[in-house]
Amino acid sequence: MPTQEEVFEKVRGALVEALGVDEEEVTPQATLVGDLGAESIDFLDILFRLQKAFNIKIPDKELLPQDILTNPEYVVDGRVTDAGIAELRKRMPFANLDSFAANPNVQDLANLLTVADMCRFVESKLATAG
Amino acid sequence: MRLEHKIALVTGGSRGIGRAVVQRLAAEGAEVAFVYQSNREAADALVAELAAEGRTVRAVQADVRDAEQAQQIVDDIVARHESLDILVNSAGIVRDGLLGAMTAEQWREVIETNLFGAYHYCRAVAQQMMYQRRGSIVNLSSTAAEFASRGQVNYAASKGGIDGLTRGMAKEFAPRGVRVNAVAPGMIDTDMSKVVRGLVGARLNDIIPLRRIGTPAEVAAVVAFLAGDDAAYITGQVFRVDGGLSLGGY
Numbered sequence: 001m002p003t004q005e006e007v008f009e010k011v012r013g014a015l016v017e018a019l020g021v022d023e024e025e026v027t028p029q030a031t032l033v034g035d036l037g038a039e040s041i042d043f044l045d046i047l048f049r050l051q052k053a054f055n056i057k058i059p060d061k062e063l064l065p066q067d068i069l070t071n072p073e074y075v076v077d078g079r080v081t082d083a084g085i086a087e088l089r090k091r092m093p094f095a096n097l098d099s100f101a102a103n104p105n106v107q108d109l110a111n112l113l114t115v116a117d118m119c120r121f122v123e124s125k126l127a128t129a130g
Numbered sequence: 131m132r133l134e135h136k137i138a139l140v141t142g143g144s145r146g147i148g149r150a151v152v153q154r155l156a157a158e159g160a161e162v163a164f165v166y167q168s169n170r171e172a173a174d175a176l177v178a179e180l181a182a183e184g185r186t187v188r189a190v191q192a193d194v195r196d197a198e199q200a201q202q203i204v205d206d207i208v209a210r211h212e213s214l215d216i217l218v219n220s221a222g223i224v225r226d227g228l229l230g231a232m233t234a235e236q237w238r239e240v241i242e243t244n245l246f247g248a249y250h251y252c253r254a255v256a257q258q259m260m261y262q263r264r265g266s267i268v269n270l271s272s273t274a275a276e277f278a279s280r281g282q283v284n285y286a287a288s289k290g291g292i293d294g295l296t297r298g299m300a301k302e303f304a305p306r307g308v309r310v311n312a313v314a315p316g317m318i319d320t321d322m323s324k325v326v327r328g329l330v331g332a333r334l335n336d337i338i339p340l341r342r343i344g345t346p347a348e349v350a351a352v353v354a355f356l357a358g359d360d361a362a363y364i365t366g367q368v369f370r371v372d373g374g375l376s377l378g379g380y
Binding site (some may be wrong): 041044045048049052 | 257258302306
């Protein structure tokens with residue numbers, strides 16, 4: 001099991017390659033979309049690089065559970081319902097969803113993900129893979 | 131050679147245009163794996179023919195409608211070569227019939243093979259090509275996508291879908307170094323076009339401005355151009371290879 005630092009190094013490497021950003025820009029607090037300029041298609045690229053770097057399988061819907069975000073049971077008028085938030089918390093334990101829950105515009109979810117969230121996500125995958 | 135050190139995958143590679151594409155890519159130096167559905171004899175003969183010329187070509191049996199198989203084939207190529215540079219989606223069928231008499235099965239079979247097949251393979255290579263920041267996909271469309279023929283609504287719909295897939299995917303993947311184009315053949319000398327050629331008969335040469343039907347090799351030449359780096363600045367385009375058939379007029 002790699003250390004937190006090793007995970008961060010590899011995540012940073014994947015983000016630098018996928019997004020063409022400088023290493024210094026990839027801080028734990030940096031948001032993938034807002035600060036590092038990731039577009040939705042980049043998430044596929046990032047996940048693929050992480051799979052190669054850590055030799056694990058990551059279905060793309062696990063990082064951002066699109067099935068919840070497109071489910072009318074959980075999204076009404078472009079906003080995630082309380083039940084949807086609860087479901088997201090269950091599926092995304094690696095992310096801090098408190099600020100999203102305060103103003104849950106469905107479009108904003110991807111914008112909240114930080115590099116630290118990505119590292120925790122990878123660590124959770126490594127824990128289940130191991 | 132133009133495609134030396136390139137790793138290529140061709141679907142529908144044992145017959146018709148796909149076969150000519152395999153021959154052409156191999157002749158230009160690419161290492162080619164091709165998918166065939168059922169004609170093992172034809173596939174083996176092609177591998178043997180190219181091996182005799184010193185080319186490395188591999189045949190894989192698969193049904194292009196099977197997404198999992200597509201991913202396995204792509205993963206296997208990447209495991210062997212650590213890259214995949216070229217994908218040519220050439221697998222295609224016709225199940226002609228007038229719309230009023232066309233069964234859902236005829237419709238489904240054509241859409242699933244021609245359109246879903248291309249989608250499965252595009253999707254299977256997408257992440258690897260994006261990862262490499264390099265790749266060229268060439269989809270086989272048809273002039274039937276734009277110019278109507280009786281009895282081919284399913285085929286025309288599938289090829290219209292190919293054109294849309296090509297343009298949309300090209301836009302998504304261009305910033306990641308992956309090009310996607312299509313070639314739309316007109317009347318080409320293959321088993322698939324035999325029935326239509328038989329129906330139109332001798333008039334065919336009068337309809338085609340170049341006064342003859344095309345050869346699979348002439349289509350393969352354009353595919354090879356698009357697959358290689360000579361076409362580095364071309365993406366999202368559909369190229370007609372039809373002897374001027376689509377020009378219309380008198």
